[in-house]
Amino acid sequence: MAIKVIILLGLKHSGKSTLGKTMASKLGYEFVDTDALIEEAAGISVRDLYNQKGAAAFLEAEENICKELAENIGDRKMVISTGGGICDNPPALVHLKSAGDFIFLQNDLNISINRIVRKIDIGEDGKFTNVPAFIRSQNPQSIIDIKKMLRAKFEEREELYKKISDKIVLLEDASIEANLSSLLDAVN
Numbered sequence: 001m002a003i004k005v006i007i008l009l010g011l012k013h014s015g016k017s018t019l020g021k022t023m024a025s026k027l028g029y030e031f032v033d034t035d036a037l038i039e040e041a042a043g044i045s046v047r048d049l050y051n052q053k054g055a056a057a058f059l060e061a062e063e064n065i066c067k068e069l070a071e072n073i074g075d076r077k078m079v080i081s082t083g084g085g086i087c088d089n090p091p092a093l094v095h096l097k098s099a100g101d102f103i104f105l106q107n108d109l110n111i112s113i114n115r116i117v118r119k120i121d122i123g124e125d126g127k128f129t130n131v132p133a134f135i136r137s138q139n140p141q142s143i144i145d146i147k148k149m150l151r152a153k154f155e156e157r158e159e160l161y162k163k164i165s166d167k168i169v170l171l172e173d174a175s176i177e178a179n180l181s182s183l184l185d186a187v188n
Contacts, residue, residue: 003100005073009086009103011084013115014111022176024078030077034080050133055134062089067095070099080100085134085157087164103169106168116132116150120146128146135150167187
């Protein structure tokens with residue numbers, strides 16, 4: 001394996017953590033999830049951090065975690081799973097880029113959108129819960145609105161990921177093993 005540090009980029013719910021854990025296990029690499037590190041440092045979920053303290057506080061926490069991670073990799077071999085919106089945090093990307101190669105896990109936008117929508121709840125008051133903060137701040141009135149907002153944001157992010165990635169791996173609507181095989185082929 002030529003790549004010592006593999007940094008997985010992709011949309012929310014694209015499979016970065018699932019494939020990252022499986023890949024790390026198969027390669028004998030360490031697995032790290034930046035969102036998990038942020039939650040550990042903040043003592044709350046990334047969603048709560050964003051909702052309670054705002055976007056700027058979240059971006060700062062993400063940048064700090066990525067800086068610390070990049071500075072402490074040393075000779076370790078690892079697979080790093082990033083948050084779905086890290087493309088909107090250039091300072092965090094600069095830190096990670098110094099540590100390894102960016103691999104964009106590109107999937108059908110509908111897969112990520114449907115995975116998010118399945119987790120949304122509608123309260124008795126008609127308000128949506130379990131909606132990404134960047135969508136909730138736009139005050140959607142329906143599931144259709146949410147899907148349109150997600151699609152617009154994901155199309156924008158997808159273009160950013162394509163520009164900054166060292167490699168792009170097209171994920172199919174297939175088993176973890178099939179997608180892992182494509183990912184391993186791309187990094188070998």
